[in-house]
Amino acid sequence: MGANRKLSGAMKLWAVAALFAVMHTATAATVGPVTDDLGVVRIAKGAPIQIGGYWVLSGADTSLGLDGKRGAEIAFADIGNKLLGHPIKFTVEDDLCNAEGGQTAATKLASNPQIVVVLGGACSSAATPAAPILWQQGITNICNACSAPALTAPDRKPSYDGFARTIASDIDQGASDAKYIYTVLKAHTLATVHDGSPYAQQLVAVTEKNFTQLGGKVVSQEAVAPTDVDMHPVLTKIAAAKPDVLYMPVFVAAAAQLLRQSKEISGLEHTALVGGGSLAAAEFIEAAGPAVVGFHIGYPDVSPDTMGKGYPEFLEKYKKAYGEAPISGYHANAYDAAEMAIKAIEKVGKTDKDGNLYIGRKALRDAVFAEKFAGLSGPIACDKYGQCAAFKPAVYEFVSADPKTFTMGKNPKKIWP
Amino acid sequence: MGDRLSQALAPRASWLMAAARLNAVDVVLWALRLLVVGVVVAGTIGTVVKARYDAAQWVDFVVFGLTIGAIYAQIALGYTMVYGVLRLINFAHGDFVMSGAFAGYFVAQPLDRSGFLQNNPVLGMGAILVVSVLTSTSIALLTERIAYRPFRRVAGLAPLICAIGVSFFLEQTFRGMFGSAVKSYPSPAWERASFDVFGFHLPRVDVLVIVLAVLFMAGLYLIVQRTRMGTAMRAVAEDGEAAALMGIDVNKVVVFTFLLGGAMAGIAGVFYAFVYKQVYFFMGFTPGIKAFGAAVLGGIGNIPGAMLGGFFLGMVESVGPALFLDGLGIPAPYQLRDLIAFTLLIMVLIFRPQGLLGERMARKRA
Structure with a gap:
């Protein structure tokens, strides 16, 4: 009897939990003039259209996120911060460039039923847990800087169906980096270091695969934690393998430590170091100091001469708004992500006779994925897995240790192709 | 005959009795110990057989281990002294290290830019150390007076929570004042040179840090063992109430303890920044936690134990x-x-719960 009562209590709890889950998951609805499989956002006359964002806004990698946030803000400013007669309210969370931060940021944004679409982030580590949380509520996520291949891979899970990005996949970046290392640096042996993040781990795997296919040999595969400080032992281990190149697409703090401490390790005197787009930031110069000069990073070609025709004008607006030149290379991609959101809302938003605006969530997602336009960062056109940007290969070299000189294309200077 | 037989059987009987007393937890713990020892032995044999590293690389591993170990040891001293005297785990100690490193950075940076640090290494390092020690000591003393003293006689977890709160406060204050970016510490040319000893290249900065750290720790040990204030510290650590009844000013002793701990934190901060070349607001957290582990490993409350624990962990x-x-x-x-x-730290503590050098204090407090 007691056991039955307990069982019944447990079943009730399960039922309540299931109901709660159903209530908090996007469901088909008809609101006003709009019917949508994933629900409809109703924005009352005069109320703001709420757009969310998540980027890394604190810690060593702040530049990567702040640059993207600024790009999106300029896109909204370009339309007077108004859309379909409603003001735009842009709510941004700090994702700390890690999984826990991404999860927290996405949960906060998803708990607001008025959020129409979410932009960001800067790190695949944050986007990997964030995108499914948002999509569970039917919220489309347009990322400007998370480049891990798995996010737009053909075998991605349905929970990523609402994820699209305006940055190229590291499938292309890894192939480009391997080609540069093998054919230009004439390296035949490669050592790699990742930090366990989806970005670094997946990029390293792609580069290793391509490097091996070209005829090279991977002689050492190492990993560090993003917070590791003492890199001497791991660098000594790498030195024992005598690699021609050490490929280390990790984030700012760990990369700066690897770069500086590599100069003190005997056996690495003739080893070239190559990093990734996670280091395309003024903060990396500040962290690495004089050791940064001569360091190479592989990153899509975002030098001003290869960007969209509105880029010079955008740069002026950026400088005017923030009192400095762009602090990383992700602003144009973020501008395009915001542009995608704006165009999609304009396309699917329906206003009733009282001035209330209705946006279907599934319709918005489909509109985002169907867009084609000449973006600030290049042509934007999504495949069915949300990959919306084309890849333009490039390698850059840092030429000055002064963080104020950071400008993509100048410092770091484009050296290839 | 019967006596002989019982004598012969006695050891066997005691083994059987011991075996009979074993419970499931003991079996798991012994299995764990054997597993760890097995991994260590098999791994070492495998590495030696592979011969991937030459002698110079092994020397490098040892020097790097001693360097980080010397820094852990210095930080651990602050934990262990405060614990010995107040029975408080001062989780803000890692942030005292951070504050010293930051203060040193603001001196080192202009000295490096002007070329003074390159041309006058002793004076330059001396200036950096003085400013760093003054800063971290001042913060340690203020923390004791403002945050810890009101909790002196409070039982329970409140003092520990207060210490964690101070840690967050210091981190966020430095973040607010100096930003969250990682700052590059200067690296003058003399620091990048190396000594040649028996054909091995030993980085000068590592040797300098190890030697200076050992000297400072030896000095601290002499202060605690040979001076009146050091004797008073040990008396308060044994029994604070009895020490007070004997006329020892406990407040003064506590302040002196924080002064010594703060000074060691300042020195550790400069060494840490010179070797690892970065400062940022969260830099004290990880070495702080590790140094706390080192203090526990050595036997918390025991000064030579903290040093030994730090070197062990680093190695x-x-x-x-x-x-x-x-x-x-x-x-x-x-x-x-x-x-x-x-894992090794836990293994040591399973075998010696009181730490490598035990806890030197009155039995009734242990």
Whole structure:
């Protein structure tokens, strides 16, 4: 009897939990003039259209996120911060460039039923847990800087169906980096270091695969934690393998430590170091100091001469708004992500006779994925897995240790192709 | 005859009795110990057989381990002294280190830019150390007076929570004042040179840090063992109430303890920044936690124990992955270095719960 009562209590709890889950998951609805499989956002006359964002806004990698946030803000400013007669309210969370931060940021944004679409982030580590949380509520996520291949891979899970990005996949970046290392640096042996993040781990795997296919040999595969400080032992281990190149697409703090401490390790005197787009930031110069000069990073070609025709004008607006030149290379991609959101809302938003605006969530997602336009960062056109940007290969070299000189294309200077 | 037989059987009987007393937890613990010893032995043999590293590289591993160990040891001293005197785990101690490193950075940067640090290494380092020690000591003393003293006679977890609160406060204050970016510490040319000893290249900065750290720790040990204030510290650590009844000013002793701990934190901060070349607001957290582990390993409350624990932890972190895991074919073993270090720490504590050098204090307080 007691056991039955307990069982019944447990079943009730399960039922309540299931109901709660159903209530908090996007469901088909008809609101006003709009019917949508994933629900409809109703924005009352005069109320703001709420757009969310998540980027890394604190810690060593702040530049990567702040640059993207600024790009999106300029896109909204370009339309007077108004859309379909409603003001735009842009709510941004700090994702700390890690999984826990991404999860927290996405949960906060998803708990607001008025959020129409979410932009960001800067790190695949944050986007990997964030995108499914948002999509569970039917919220489309347009990322400007998370480049891990798995996010737009053909075998991605349905929970990523609402994820699209305006940055190229590291499938292309890894192939480009391997080609540069093998054919230009004439390296035949490669050592790699990742930090366990989806970005670094997946990029390293792609580069290793391509490097091996070209005829090279991977002689050492190492990993560090993003917070590791003492890199001497791991660098000594790498030195024992005598690699021609050490490929280390990790984030700012760990990369700066690897770069500086590599100069003190005997056996690495003739080893070239190559990093990734996670280091395309003024903060990396500040962290690495004089050791940064001569360091190479592989990153899509975002030098001003290869960007969209509105880029010079955008740069002026950026400088005017923030009192400095762009602090990383992700602003144009973020501008395009915001542009995608704006165009999609304009396309699917329906206003009733009282001035209330209705946006279907599934319709918005489909509109985002169907867009084609000449973006600030290049042509934007999504495949069915949300990959919306084309890849333009490039390698850059840092030429000055002064963080104020950071400008993509100048410092770091484009050296290839 | 019967006596002989019983004598012969006695050891066997005691073994059987001991075996009968074993419960499931004991069996698991023994299995764990055997597993760890097995991994260590098999890994070491595998690494030696592979012969991937030459003698110079092993020397490098040891020097790097001693360097980080010397820094852990210095930080651990602050934990262990405060615990010995107040029975408080001062979780803000890592942030005293951070504050010293930051203060040193603001002196080192202009000295480096002007060329003074390059041309006058002794004076330059002296100036950096003085400013760093003054800053971290001042913060340690203020923390004691403002945050810890009101909790002096409070039982329970409140003082510990207060210490964690102070840690967050200091981190966020420095973040607010100086930003969250990682700042590059100067690296003058004399620091990048190396000594040649028996054909091995020893980085000058590492040797300098190890030697100076040992000297400072020896000085601290002499202060605690040979001076009146040091004797008073030990008396308060044994029994604060009895010490007060004997006329010892406990407040003064506590302040002196924080002064010494703060000074060691300042020195550790400068060394840490010189070797690892970065400062940022969260830099004290990880070495602080590790140094606390080192203090526990050495026997918390015991000064030579903290030093030994620090060196042990540093050596295991540096040498352990290459020596124990490389031979087993485990890829990227350095991502497991904290796991190795803390597993060995736990193993030591299972065998010696009081730490390597035990806890030197009155039995009734132990």
